[in-house]
Amino acid sequence: xxxxxxxxxxxxxxxxxxxxxxxxxxxxxxxxxxxxxxxxxxxxxxxxxxxxxxxxxxxxxxxxxxxxxxxxxxxxxxxxxxxxxxxxxxxxxxxxxxxxxxxxxxxxxxxxxxxxxxxxxxxxxxxxxxxxxxxxxxxxxxxxxxxxxxxxxxxxxxxxxxxxxxxxxxxxxxxxxxxxxxxxxxxxxxxxxxxxxxxxxxxxxxxxxxxxxxxxxxxxxxxxxxxxxxxxxxxxxxxxxxxxxxxxxxxxxxxxxxxxxxxxxxxxxxxxxxxxxxxxxxxxxxxxxxxxxxxxxxxxxxxxxxxxxxxxxxxxxxxxxxxxxxxxxxxxxxxxxxxxxxxxxxxxxxxxxxxxxxxxxxxxxxxxxxxxxxxxxxxxxxxxxxxxxxxxxxxxxxxxxxxxxxxxxxxxxxxxxxxxxxxxxxxxxxxx
Amino acid sequence: xxxxxxxxxxxxxxxxxxxxxxxxxxxxxxxxxxxxxxxxxxxxxxxxxxxxxxxxxxxxxxxxxxxxxxxxxxxxxxxxxxxxxxxxxxxxxxxxxxxxxxxxxxxxxxxxxxxxxxxxxxxxxxxxxxxxxxxxxxxxxxxxxxxxxxxxxxxxxxxxxxxxxxxxxxxxxxxxxxxxxxxxxxxxxxx
Numbered sequence: 278x279x280x281x282x283x284x285x286x287x288x289x290x291x292x293x294x295x296x297x298x299x300x301x302x303x304x305x306x307x308x309x310x311x312x313x314x315x316x317x318x319x320x321x322x323x324x325x326x327x328x329x330x331x332x333x334x335x336x337x338x339x340x341x342x343x344x345x346x347x348x349x350x351x352x353x354x355x356x357x358x359x360x361x362x363x364x365x366x367x368x369x370x371x372x373x374x375x376x377x378x379x380x381x382x383x384x385x386x387x388x389x390x391x392x393x394x395x396x397x398x399x400x401x402x403x404x405x406x407x408x409x410x411x412x413x414x415x416x417x418x419x420x421x422x423x424x425x426x427x428x429x430x431x432x433x434x435x436x437x438x439x440x441x442x443x444x445x446x447x448x449x450x451x452x453x454x455x456x457x458x459x460x461x462x463x464x465x466x467x468x469x470x471x472x473x474x475x476x477x478x479x480x481x482x483x484x485x486x487x488x489x490x491x492x493x494x495x496x497x498x499x500x501x502x503x504x505x506x507x508x509x510x511x512x513x514x515x516x517x518x519x520x521x522x523x524x525x526x527x528x529x530x531x532x533x534x535x536x537x538x539x540x541x542x543x544x545x546x547x548x549x550x551x552x553x554x555x556x557x558x559x560x561x562x563x564x565x566x567x568x569x570x571x572x573x574x575x576x577x578x579x580x581x582x583x584x585x586x587x588x589x590x591x592x593x594x595x596x597x598x599x600x601x602x603x604x605x606x607x608x609x610x611x612x613x614x615x616x617x618x619x620x621x622x623x624x625x626x627x628x629x630x631x632x633x634x635x636x637x638x639x640x641x642x643x644x645x646x647x648x649x650x651x652x653x654x655x656x657x658x659x660x661x662x663x664x665x666x667x668x669x670x671x672x673x674x675x676x677x678x679x680x681x682x683x684x685x686x687x688x689x690x691x692x693x694x695x696x697x698x699x700x701x702x703x704x705x706x707x708x709x
Numbered sequence: 710x711x712x713x714x715x716x717x718x719x720x721x722x723x724x725x726x727x728x729x730x731x732x733x734x735x736x737x738x739x740x741x742x743x744x745x746x747x748x749x750x751x752x753x754x755x756x757x758x759x760x761x762x763x764x765x766x767x768x769x770x771x772x773x774x775x776x777x778x779x780x781x782x783x784x785x786x787x788x789x790x791x792x793x794x795x796x797x798x799x800x801x802x803x804x805x806x807x808x809x810x811x812x813x814x815x816x817x818x819x820x821x822x823x824x825x826x827x828x829x830x831x832x833x834x835x836x837x838x839x840x841x842x843x844x845x846x847x848x849x850x851x852x853x854x855x856x857x858x859x860x861x862x863x864x865x866x867x868x869x870x871x872x873x874x875x876x877x878x879x880x881x882x883x884x885x886x887x888x889x890x891x892x893x894x895x896x897x898x899x900x
Contacts, residue, residue: 366795366835373840376877404779404891405791405836407849408878411895440727443891445738445777448834462734462763464776480732523797523839530840565796595839597797611796615834621776 280534280542282509285517286493287533290377296412298419301380307425309496313388314433321392325495328503329515334360334451334488335563335592337514337581340495344485346475347393353482357390358460359400361409361489362444362451365564366615367595370519370531371489375409378493379416385492387426387437388499393485396436401456404445414441448619452667453486455621466621467667490519510536514580518591524560524598525552536580543579543596556601559683563592565612566672568679569599589679604699605687609680610638616673627670630661634677641688644696651688655681712747712755713762720894721762727893734763737773739892741780746889750781778831779891781884786822786829788867789884790814791846792860794832797839802856806843807832809857813864827868829884841876849887850875 284290294300301307313321326341347355359382363371375382386398402410417439420426430437442460449455450465457479459465478484494516498506507515514536520543523529527549534543540562544550551557557572562579568589570577577587584591599608617631634657637650658677661670681688690698713721720743728735737759744755751774757767774780781789792798792807807830811818814828822829838844841853845860852863853876866873872880881887889895 363837364835367797367839368835369837369839372837403837404777405833405846405849407881407887407890408851408875411878411890414893414895441893442735443738443742443893444779445741445891446779447777459738460735461732462737462773464773480729521839523842524800529797529842597800597839599800603800608796608799611794611799615795618834 280538280546282517282535284533285497285509286374286378286381286490286519293377295378295380296416298380298416298423298425301378305500306380306496307384309499310384310387310425311431312499313391314431314435316391318392318394321388321499324503325392325498328498328506329513330491330494330498330506331514331581332488333490333494333518333593335365335566335590337591340487340491343475343487344389344392346473347483347485348476349394349483351483354397354480355393355395356479356482356484357386357393357395357398358453358456358479358484358486359386359398359489359492360451360453360456360486361400361402361406362456363406363489363593364403364448364451365566365593365595366612367523367561367564367597368521368593369595370521370593372406372409373531374489374493374519375406376412379412380420381493381496382413382489383416383420383426383439385495386439386487387430388495389485389487389492390437391435393483395485397438397440399460399479400439400441401450401460402441402443403450404443410441410443417441447621448615449621449667449669452669455667456486457484464621466623469666511578511580511582513582514591518579518594520579520594520596522548522596522598524596525555525600525603526550526598527552534579537578537583539575540577540579540596541575544575544598548598551598551600557598558601558603559599559605559608559680561595561597562589564595565597565615566590566668566675567592568675569683570679571683602699604642604697605680605684606638606642606691607697607699609676610635610642612676613638613673616669616676620669624665624670626661626664627673630657630670631673633657634661634673641691642697644691644694646692646695648692650692651681651685654688710758710761712744712752712758717743717747720892723894724892725762734765737763737770738777741770741774742888742892743894745780746885746892746894749787749883749885749888750783750785781829783821785884786814786816787827787883787885788848789829789831790864791831791833791836791849793834793836793838793842793844795835797835798842798844801842801854803843805857806845806855806860809860810845810864813861828864847873847875848881848884849891850880851877
């Protein structure tokens with residue numbers, strides 16, 4: 278099987294001209310915004326609802342429903358916040374989407390703003406995406422300069438303003454309430470829900486927070502309709518998804534595929550298979566926070582439902598591939614160390630649990646593992662899951678629990694041998 | 710004020726004007742970048758003055774500054790070399806690149822910077838360039854698929870006063886220059 282479909286989000290990737298507003302407009306860009314300014318808010322909302330578009334940032338929540346939660350009678354302004362804090366390890370599709378097609382994001386965000394009666398859009402970009410934030414700044418200047426944004430967007434009498442806000446290196450700010458704290462000038466710590474951001478978000482006002490890829494699907498839905506959108510993907514997971522595949526594959530990269538595409542197709546046909554023809558050992562389907570799967574799961578389909586059934590999650594569809602020469606304990610300790618570093622410190626299970634888990638996993642990998650270490654790690658995994666304010670701790674638990682579930686023997690072997698059975702320096706074999 | 714005066718005060722005012730009048734505190738992150746663009750790190754004076762600009766205490770400003778890894782609260786090298794060692798990069802040999810960065814730059818593990826003051830080396834969590842691992846940023850400019858030899862070459866170039874061409878986007882000549890761009894003060898050509 279190959280992937281044969283008309284690309285959507287990536288269709289203009291071979292045209293560097295679309296980075297500029299004229300090139301984008303020449304390809305039909307901003308036609309959707311032109312329509313949206315003449316439409317009733319409720320009609321935009323209905324169209325996006327009927328498309329079945331779901332959030333691409335990890336949770337998969339229906340986008341139209343999210344917009345529909347925003348109350349319009351509070352007397353407060355409403356806000357659209359674009360979550361461009363893309364920080365989930367293994368994930369980089371938002372980066373490339375914006376590098377190659379920044380106006381599609383602005384157009385999608387502007388349509389979202391019209392749907393909820395918002396006049397000011399905030400784009401939260403992770404600080405490390407300095408170049409991408411400059412690409413966006415230039416695109417924003419063009420959108421204002423051409424009268425598409427501003428006090429009288431496209432002559433509609435409606436105001437659309439955009440403010441770009443840069444983060445400063447904190448994974449937790451991808452969590453929507455932590456992002457809001459950060460945007461308000463505080464440490465990026467998550468907040469208790471309820472109240473949900475839809476009711477009390479940015480500046481205590483009703484707020485919609487959407488991922489970059491989610492919003493970039495919106496212009497096409499406006500122009501081509503919800504039935505067209507549903508022509509690709511599955512009934513419950515319609516549309517396409519950007520997949521990032523990295524690690525031990527021949528052709529790492531960002532690929533667009535219809536939701537429901539088998540992992541095997543992405544691995545073998547798009548990414549060219551496991552590097553150097555080695556055997557597949559483990560893979561994360563949606564970034565390091567999603568439970569890892571194994572070679573047995575090669576025929577799993579990449580959509581929200583199929584991955585849940587396989588015991589994992591679609592997440593950000595960031596596939597990191599580990600081959601037969603990679604040590605699962607070593608990979609797990611590196612992923613858990615990340616969560617320990619990025620824990621905001623608010624909740625004890627996360628702050629302490631991720632720190633201890635890192636220490637114990639490092640000890641096992643280095644050959645100082647003790648018989649009691651495996652039960653300790655297992656307990657930590659249990660006590661991290663669903664025990665904290667936000668999902669960061671669940672990500673830590675996913676690494677621990679899934680690696681123990683699928684590779685328990687390998688952990689035990691480390692303890693028994695007093696070292697890593699796979700410790701070979703195979704870095705020279707990795708092409709530069 | 711000693712930090713935010715003259716042209717820098719005008720920059721700070723422009724940054725604060727991005728946010729609603731009664732939500733001025735939102736300007737704290739770009740103001741911290743602006744402060745960092747002056748000395749290459751955020752001094753006590755800068756922390757205090759940002760507090761004065763925003764009407765909050767120095768402790769509140771420091772609480773924010775210390776939360777985020779892209780702010781430096783101690784003297785920092787002219788160039789900051791960030792090496793990602795998270796899983797996607799680790800699988801492609803990033804740990805050797807991280808070692809090579811230390812050796813070439815003359816920075817001991819755990820040290821703030823090289824003795825000559827040229828380099829700071831920082832271990833990064835995912836930089837979002839997993840498709841071109843191992844990923845490195847020098848002064849927040851991307852360098853793709855860096856191996857140890859390339860790492861040494863990049864550092865040698867910087868030592869010779871060259872600004873390496875990044876994989877995408879313009880090159881910033883120093884950590885200070887990149888910090889100014891991060892404050893949103895990069896010249897944006899009009900449409």
